[in-house]
Amino acid sequence: MVIAIFSGIWQLLPQPGGDYATYLITYVLTFVLFVLIWMFLGQRYQLYMWLREAEKATFRLEAMAKKSREILVSTIREVGKPNSDPFDEVNKFMDFFVIEPVERDPFGVLKRLEHLLDVEREKFKDVVAKIAPKASNEDRANLEALFAATHAVNYIYKVVRHYTILGKKTKSMLVIMQIVYNIPLIMKMAEAYFNALDPFAKGKPIGDSVGPLVAAKLMKGYPCKGVGDEMVVAEVPFEGRLLVVVKADGPGGRVGKPGEAVAKLAQQYKEKLKRIITVDAAVKMEGENSGQIAEGVGAAIGDPGPEKYKIEQVALELGVGLDAIIVKQGFDEALSVMRKEIADAAEKAVESVKKVVREKVVEGGVAIVAGIGNTVGVGNG
Amino acid sequence: MVNFVAVIPVKGLIWCAQGETGLDMLMQYLLIMLLLLFVVSMFLSLTRRRAEAFAKAVRTVTVLRCENCDYKEEREFQVGDYVFKRIGECIKCKGGLYISMIYGVPEKPS
Incomplete structure (x- = not known):
């Protein structure tokens, strides 16, 4: 070992008969040159590599945005039988935006947010009704969800393109570094929305449909009626108790307004109401298994705020306990066609709901069970 | 340079x-x-590769079950299928047949 090291060093020394001066000068000059190159060009080279990475992602996102618009347009043509070409209308709608309410004065911010979300939903409905006049109600609901997914892919593409072009223009490492370091997560999100196009176009259940699936399993065989906005409810007798099961109206891609429905039902059954149980899909942490069930406390609902607030508020007002049951899954799984592990987990979640009811609701009592999520591909039991 | x-x-x-x-x-x-x-x-x-967008290849399976007996059938998903949709009669006992589950199976790249 030692001999090997020393022989290596010996090799670097000038050998007898060599042109010592030329070698030494070249040797030193080459090193100086390399140091200077890395000093002045190293950052530029790094910037160039980052820009290439960002450009590659932009190209890929551009292809995804284009393809998603094609899928949307072909679905509209297929189910909506429009009189004119919907392409221009779709392109125009891709620039649609919602301005969040002012938060400097927080008083009533949730009501203002809810109002804006209602207006946004109405806008989606109007556009779909205009460009797909002959689509059925269920197909319209799926088209609205398809519009939302296409809009999301397009928006992600535009943000990444913006930072890439800005980075090129300014040559700022700070600008380009921000986007490049986030690209793996951004691409994952874009792919998740892109993979949601097929289930929404064809009406297949997605991972997020597990909440409504649990509710539908509970209400199977019992008559259901409409409650609130795009929600249905069924009264299900269970071991001497009454379960009031609520979910979005299926099988179209709807999420409804579960908070409003739960608040309304809670007031209706307030005399005997003992528990409000929400069941929803939740993003798992890395290392956790998909389809894993977890029980907790609170309102399991991933809305921007108003619906969750309504559930919490009515529970507080009536002094009723809030239980949450979540089915864990990856963000990409929540938007892709429901995987078998998650479909199987729905049955386990039903058992968890029953267990909570047995433990927390006395005989003769009432529990509200809300299946939260997009009910695409899931009927009303 | x-x-x-x-x-x-x-x-x-x-x-x-x-x-x-x-x-x-x-x-x-x-x-x-x-x-x-x-x-x-x-x-x-x-080299400026043109990017292409491909959705994840998933085979979607529809599971049919009978309400009365243990009959179970699996087939490819068809547009219009949804969970708890009534499909027809059971070939074993003539009971009601319904869709009990729809799930995706990731396809291995060929």
Whole structure:
């Protein structure tokens, strides 16, 4: 070992008969040159590599945005039988935006947010009704969800393109570094929305449909009626108790307004109401298994705020306990066609709901069970 | 820059060809690294791959069950299928047949 090291060093020394001066000068000059190159060009080279990475992602996102618009347009043509070409209308709608309410004065911010979300939903409905006049109600609901997914892919593409072009223009490492370091997560999100196009176009259940699936399993065989906005409810007798099961109206891609429905039902059954149980899909942490069930406390609902607030508020007002049951899954799984592990987990979640009811609701009592999520591909039991 | 890219590597190559000392070997390593860097940069700037978008390949399965007996059937998903949709009669007991589950199975890339 030692001999090997020393022989290596010996090799670097000038050998007898060599042109010592030329070698030494070249040797030193080459090193100086390399140091200077890395000093002045190293950052530029790094910037160039980052820009290439960002450009590659932009190209890929551009292809995804284009393809998603094609899928949307072909679905509209297929189910909506429009009189004119919907392409221009779709392109125009891709620039649609919602301005969040002012938060400097927080008083009533949730009501203002809810109002804006209602207006946004109405806008989606109007556009779909205009460009797909002959689509059925269920197909319209799926088209609205398809519009939302296409809009999301397009928006992600535009943000990444913006930072890439800005980075090129300014040559700022700070600008380009921000986007490049986030690209793996951004691409994952874009792919998740892109993979949601097929289930929404064809009406297949997605991972997020597990909440409504649990509710539908509970209400199977019992008559259901409409409650609130795009929600249905069924009264299900269970071991001497009454379960009031609520979910979005299926099988179209709807999420409804579960908070409003739960608040309304809670007031209706307030005399005997003992528990409000929400069941929803939740993003798992890395290392956790998909389809894993977890029980907790609170309102399991991933809305921007108003619906969750309504559930919490009515529970507080009536002094009723809030239980949450979540089915864990990856963000990409929540938007892709429901995987078998998650479909199987729905049955386990039903058992968890029953267990909570047995433990927390006395005989003769009432529990509200809300299946939260997009009910695409899931009927009303 | 021209000197860096063209003259030094050529001179270095000539020196490398002339001698067999350790310094020559070191020069050789440096020149190879330099040339590699140059070639890779040129290759990266010249190749502009057109990206294509592909959705994850998933086979969607619809599971049918009978309400009365244990009959179970699996088939490919058809547009219009949804969970708890009534499909028809059970071939075993003539009971109601319904869709009990729809799930996706990731397809292995061929």
